[in-house]
Amino acid sequence: KAGVTQTPRYLIKTRGQQVTLSCSPISGHRSVSWYQQTPGQGLQFLFEYFSETQRNKGNFPGRFSGRQFSNSRSEMNVSTLELGDSALYLCASSPRMEVTEAFFGQGTRLTVV
Amino acid sequence: TQLLEQSPQFLSIQEGENLTVYCNSSSVFSSLQWYRQEPGEGPVLLVTVVTGGEVKKLKRLTFQFGDARKDSSLHITAAQPGDTGLYLCAGAWGGGADGLTFGKGTHLIIQP
Numbered sequence: 001k002a003g004v005t006q007t008p009r010y011l012i013k014t015r016g017q018q019v020t021l022s023c024s025p026i027s028g029h030r031s032v033s034w035y036q037q038t039p040g041q042g043l044q045f046l047f048e049y050f051s052e053t054q055r056n057k058g059n060f061p062g063r064f065s066g067r068q069f070s071n072s073r074s075e076m077n078v079s080t081l082e083l084g085d086s087a088l089y090l091c092a093s094s095p096r097m098e099v100t101e102a103f104f105g106q107g108t109r110l111t112v113v
Numbered sequence: 114t115q116l117l118e119q120s121p122q123f124l125s126i127q128e129g130e131n132l133t134v135y136c137n138s139s140s141v142f143s144s145l146q147w148y149r150q151e152p153g154e155g156p157v158l159l160v161t162v163v164t165g166g167e168v169k170k171l172k173r174l175t176f177q178f179g180d181a182r183k184d185s186s187l188h189i190t191a192a193q194p195g196d197t198g199l200y201l202c203a204g205a206w207g208g209g210a211d212g213l214t215f216g217k218g219t220h221l222i223i224q225p
Contacts, residue, residue: 004155033212042217043156043201056212090155099212100144100205104155 002027004105006091012111018079021108025072025093032074033099034066037088037107046089049074050097081112117204117216125222129191134219136202137184143205145185146213147176150199192223 005024013019025032034046045058049068066076072093078085088109092102118137126132136145144163148156160169162178162185169176173196175188189196199220203213 006155035215043215045212045214048212088153092155098205101146101158101161102156102203102213103158104148106153107155109153 004091004093004103006089006105006108008108009106010109010111012113013081014113015081015083017081018077019081019110020075020077021089021091021110023074023076023091023093023105025074025091026095026103029093029095029103030072031094031097031099032068032072033092033094033102034074034076035090035092036060037090038086043090046076048099055097078110083112086110086112117202117214119200119202119216119219121219122217123220123222125224126192128193128223128225131188131190132192132221133186133188134200134221135184135186136204136216138204139183140204140206141182143182145178145182145205146203147185147187148201148203150201150218156199156201192221194223194225197221197223 007022031050033048035043037043047066048056052068063079068074088107090104090107092104120135146161147159150156160176165180165182167178173190177186199218201215201218203215205213
């Protein structure tokens, strides 16, 4: 069974630009969560989707948004990029609506210059 | 906001030694997971514990869930360089309806 696939793996953007990251969950998993990981803050929860509906949202500004498609694939978008948005963005899928285990992709390393 | 405290934050030991890392919270978990992450990769799920007092073993790794389901420990016996990585605990509350909250992790280095 294929794992969680995130694209692209690496991205360099300029301040003020926007970026879209993609995540394909494990086949059959309908829950997708997004996390931001930085050395100082660790893994911070961004949002979670189940069956195209956002169920939970972390404490991030409105510049961070996401969506989930009918095939469970998910995208997250960050607009008006800031230097502090540089991080490893991780997507995780879970088989159930109640997220008790997460299976992560390799992440997208975003660098904002 | 539920918080998970992991300790120690950093640990560097020699190959063959034993070690224990801890994960604590003031709240009761419905379940707790341990993950291992290598640089530039996503975390990999090691184990899930659900029942208070539960002990699970994965080769040289022993995971324990506290009786009150507020804390957990990971013990590694005879550590090897391949055990090097970031160990993360994550807790689910309310049966997972609110997602997972992660601790900041323990950076473990096993020196040959």
